[in-house]
Amino acid sequence: MIHNKILTLCLLICFQILAKAQVPYPVKELLKAPYMQGASFSLVMKEVQTGKTIYAYNEDLHISPASVLKTVSTATALEVLGEDFRFPTTLEYDGFIENGVLKGNLYIKGSGDPSLGSSHCGPEANSFLSSWIDAIHKAGIKKIEGAVISNESIFDSEGSSIKWLREDMGNYYAPGSYGLSVFDNMYKLSFKTGKAGSRPEITGSTPDVSFIRFHNYLTTMPISSDSAYIVGTPLSPERYLYGTLPANRENYSLKGDIPDPALFLASYLTDSLNRAGIPVSGSPSCYRIEKEEGRWNDDAKTTTIVTTYSPTLKEIAGITNHVSHNLFADALIKTVGLQYVPKKDEVISSFERGIRVTKEYWEKAGLDTFPLWIYDGSGLAPGDKVSARFIGDMLVYMATKSKAPEAFIASLPQPGLEGSVRNFLKGTKLQGNCRLKSGGMTRVRSFAGYISMNGKMYAVAVFSNNYSCSMAKMTKGLEKLFLQLTITATTTSAPKTP
Incomplete structure (x- = not known):
């Protein structure tokens, strides 16, 4: 009887081994x-x-x-x-408003929303700028004697994982993720290309990223699509262009990552306010810079102007x-x-x-x-x-x-x-x-x-x-x-x- 039980157990083990090996x-x-x-x-x-x-x-x-x-x-x-979770992005100010003049700074407080201005979120995602300017008007602000400052402090400044490859850094598909993001943290760089073997000419970008210094090592070839890379490190306004573009194109574009989205958004809003007739006297900045320079006040009291919400997490x-x-x-x-x-x-x-x-x-x-x-x-x-x-x-x-x-x-x-x-x-x-x-x-x-x-x-x-x-x-x-x-x-x- 004992031998039969042992034999049965052995057979079961064998069947299990065979099944796992299948x-x-x-x-x-x-x-x-x-x-x-x-x-x-x-x-x-x-x-x-x-x-x-x-x-x-x-x-x-x-x-x-x-x-x-x-x-x-x-x-x-x-x-x-x-x-149903939504990311809030809040526009707020410190100081006070006197006779239409904000004597203080305007802050863009981020919560990590990656969808602000995203091309994948429909027209409403790009309406944030007009709603912000309308809200500033309604708050009675006609001039800002201060600066637009992004507050991206909810995350650290390590936008990109330290484990990413160099070939990914700077490319549009590998943007850093920060406490403030905008436009998918991406720009399109436009070129005019000439005959094969020549260097293509940079003609502009959307949105404007003229603050970036591009080192252009691209070459044109008789090809139908590009084999090109935009390479650079997070937060750095330096980008290197390598590879080949199709020859003889009036307009050809490559996509890259916005290196410092928080600072870019502060600059973008500053320029938009100036164009809208609300002059801003100070230079745009962000939490990272203000903190490094010892100018950030964690206890500053702020007043909310408007809050923009992302689409749902679903x-x-x-x-x-x-x-x-x-x-x-x-x-x-x-x-x-x-x-x-x-x-x-x-x-x-x-x-x-x-x-x-x-x-x-x-x-x-x-x-x-x-x-x-x-x-x-x-x-x-x-x-x-x-x-x-x-x-x-x-x-x-x-x-x-x-x-x-x-x-x-x-x-x-x-x-x-x-x-x-x-x-x-x-x-x-x-x-x-x-x-x-x-x-x-x-x-x-x-x-x-x-x-x-x-x-x-x-x-x-x-x-x-x-x-x-x-x-x-x-x-x-x-x-x-x-x-x-x-x-x-x-x-x-x-x-x-x-």
Whole structure:
């Protein structure tokens, strides 16, 4: 009898080992591809309602997620802040108003809103300037004997993660996130290009960033699109232009990041007030500069003129995931970090505060956060690492236990139809039946989200790193994998990998 029990136990262990060793056929096919030699691959597919794992492969591997990390940032923000949360930006003044003259400073007090003036938030996002000037008029201010000063102190001055790559710094897709942001912290730089081999001429920018000194090392070539970079460091008004632009173009543009958005916004409002007939005598400034110069007064009493509110967090999360907005994602994780209470004498960055609150939230929710090694909210840092298991578990949680399940699921774009996945799975039976966030950087391609088939919803997370082909070819391979996995998962009763 004892021997039979031992034999039964051994057989059960063997079956479990065999089950864990089972590799789904579609994954086997993908891994046979020459470009997957030496690559890292990880996958989880779960049935949402039961939490049952349908497929898994290398699910505990720590792997670079790229922009799939935005699912973590938006999910955490929706849970911690609520889908109806709005960022306020307040215009206020110190001193007093006498005969239409403000004898004091005008302050723009930020709360970390990344959407002020954003091109992704509709015309109302750009109405802030006119509403501010109208409110200043209504307050009886006709002249300012002081300065316009931005108060971006809610976050620190580390706008960009220290872990970002040099090639990203200065580019439009990698703007720093600060206590005050405007126009997506982005400008368009215009050029006129001549014959091949010549240096293109800078003709202007939108908005005006003439305060930036551009070092132009660009060259024109007989090509149809550019291969160019704008490189520079946060807060520095120096930018370096490298690479090639198409020859013989009357107007060609590159996009870059506004290096110091808070100071820029103070200058932008100052110029607008002067044009509106409200002269400002002082030079524009910001908290960082005033604090460094010893001029900032933490106890100064201020009077509110007007407060501008952002779209709801539900809308902001949708923009973040649909267009893969790095600024929005980083601002969200920093805003979540405001919940963190530093210990006595603890020096901690705004990014790190957000990371700690994020990990603490998911630990309390019952998820294993050991695989969550992150340095930002956007996924731009190559050092960011997650596991497919963690992302799969988080997706199941957001669909079944979240405070805002509909808001989170709707924040993910539909493949084949919209957003950053508008060309993925296009024309297949999965078009219109998925919500997926994509991620991509050099030798990193990933997808995570939900698939709905045959009345069931599945959470899926797929990551590939260090493949040796183009991103387009890797995307095609993952597209085929998605289709095969879905067919297999919904039509067979064969044992699945636990």
